[in-house]
Amino acid sequence: MFRTSPLTKSPGILDEFKEKVCALMAQNTQGWIVDGNYQALETVISDNATDIIWLDPPLRHYLPRLLWRTLMRILGLRSPCAQGCAKTWGDVFSTKGIVWLYVTNHGVARTKYKAWLARMSVQAGGKMVRLDESHGELARWKDDLEGIFGRCSSYVSISDCFRCV
Numbered sequence: 001m002f003r004t005s006p007l008t009k010s011p012g013i014l015d016e017f018k019e020k021v022c023a024l025m026a027q028n029t030q031g032w033i034v035d036g037n038y039q040a041l042e043t044v045i046s047d048n049a050t051d052i053i054w055l056d057p058p059l060r061h062y063l064p065r066l067l068w069r070t071l072m073r074i075l076g077l078r079s080p081c082a083q084g085c086a087k088t089w090g091d092v093f094s095t096k097g098i099v100w101l102y103v104t105n106h107g108v109a110r111t112k113y114k115a116w117l118a119r120m121s122v123q124a125g126g127k128m129v130r131l132d133e134s135h136g137e138l139a140r141w142k143d144d145l146e147g148i149f150g151r152c153s154s155y156v157s158i159s160d161c162f163r164c165v
Contacts, residue, residue: 014040015040017038017040017041018040018041018044021034021041021044022044025044025048031050034049046116046120049127050127051127051128051129052116052120052127052128052129053128053129053131053141054113054116054117054128054129054130054131055131055133055138056110056113056130056131056132056133057132057133057134057138058132058134059102059103059106061133061134062102062133063099063102063103066098066099066102067099070087070092070098070099073086073087074087074088074089074092113130116128117130129141
């Protein structure tokens with residue numbers, strides 16, 4: 001759908017991305033899932049979502065997963081996250097690499113989502129729930145949903161719109 005870096009700050013590219021995501025959401029009238037942390041979509045998501053689920057694992061929980069997946073990709077034991085996304089260790093640990101991005105963005109994202117939660121939590125009459133993966137909340141929530149709705153037959157990931165750079 002959209003092939004550029006999520007780090008691109010060009011207003012034209014972000015506007016195009018927002019338009020395409022809005023069109024995709026409008027086409028899927030039975031529902032949609034947006035995953036990711038895209039500032040260009042902030043109000044689009046919060047204004048149109050029926051539920052906002054904040055998956056909030058601690059950095060110590062997901063950083064080893066990230067490093068393992070990245071190692072497997074560098075060794076060629078796992079396919080790259082997207083076409084043209086092959087990386088070296090130098091790429092991974094540079095200030096433009098995925099490890100730097102995750103470590104430096106973790107606190108920023110948590111601060112932002114804590115503010116969202118204060119305004120929009122279910123407990124305050126809103127539509128946002130925080131799930132702390134380290135305490136098994138995510139697994140319990142998924143089991144509850146599968147018990148109610150069964151397994152989802154389709155899933156559109158906004159992350160698939162980006163190509164790694």
